[in-house]
Amino acid sequence: QSLLTQPPSVSGAPGQRVTISCTGSSSNIGAGYDVHWYQQLPGTAPRLLIYNDNKRPSGVPDRFSGSKSGTSASLAITGLQAEDEAHYYCQSYDRSLSGAWVFGGGTKLTVL
Amino acid sequence: QITLKESGPTLVKPTQTLTLTCTFSGFSLSTSGVGVGWIRQPPGKAPEWLALIYWNDDKRYSPFLKSRLTITKDTSKNQVVLTMTNMDQVDTATYFCARMYSSGWNPWGQGTLVTVSS
Numbered sequence: 147q148s149l150l151t152q153p154p155s156v157s158g159a160p161g162q163r164v165t166i167s168c169t170g171s172s173s174n175i176g177a178g179y180d181v182h183w184y185q186q187l188p189g190t191a192p193r194l195l196i197y198n199d200n201k202r203p204s205g206v207p208d209r210f211s212g213s214k215s216g217t218s219a220s221l222a223i224t225g226l227q228a229e230d231e232a233h234y235y236c237q238s239y240d241r242s243l244s245g246a247w248v249f250g251g252g253t254k255l256t257v258l
Numbered sequence: 259q260i261t262l263k264e265s266g267p268t269l270v271k272p273t274q275t276l277t278l279t280c281t282f283s284g285f286s287l288s289t290s291g292v293g294v295g296w297i298r299q300p301p302g303k304a305p306e307w308l309a310l311i312y313w314n315d316d317k318r319y320s321p322f323l324k325s326r327l328t329i330t331k332d333t334s335k336n337q338v339v340l341t342m343t344n345m346d347q348v349d350t351a352t353y354f355c356a357r358m359y360s361s362g363w364n365p366w367g368q369g370t371l372v373t374v375s376s
Contacts, residue, residue: 148304182362184305191354192305194364203364235304239361243321247295247307247361 150250157256168236176217179239260284262367280355293358298351
């Protein structure tokens, strides 16, 4: 059971906006630790999409945005495109159990 | 350009020790603040962080696997090595190395699939 909870799946039509939630606790997101988001296309390594809650690495389109409030974070994708169909994972740091970098269980985005 | 690449056996037997090497370029593990970690992903499941080594040789391990893991670095060769003892079928996964970026991971290597089977 992941310490960060994500919905197993979300879907949207091309051009629409979708959001993916990541719910943590007072030992990770709620403690103020940064949240990062990754996109994983089939057969490839995860790619950093959002870091430090809401920053985009160079090369990531501004259609992707991140936010955080309390013990939760969200990834928003606007102007949905077919190539956005992938698995998305949130990640943070958890201070329990002597500390660990933790990932959410992942969300499969389907573009209808 | 920063790149990382994992190497090691693709098949190990139960109870054996796994040794994986991460060879990287485009940065130095002797630079203050830099870290390289290992993350694995069982087929169809989420990634799981395993270990991290910093430029100053500070080492961190997953609390769930700490007794089985050892991470070391060879700065002159731009390599980080992970060993995992007493391998079991549940350890079958793709193993990635990645550079620490803030408190996230960027970039990742392509990964290497390790199957545990007799």
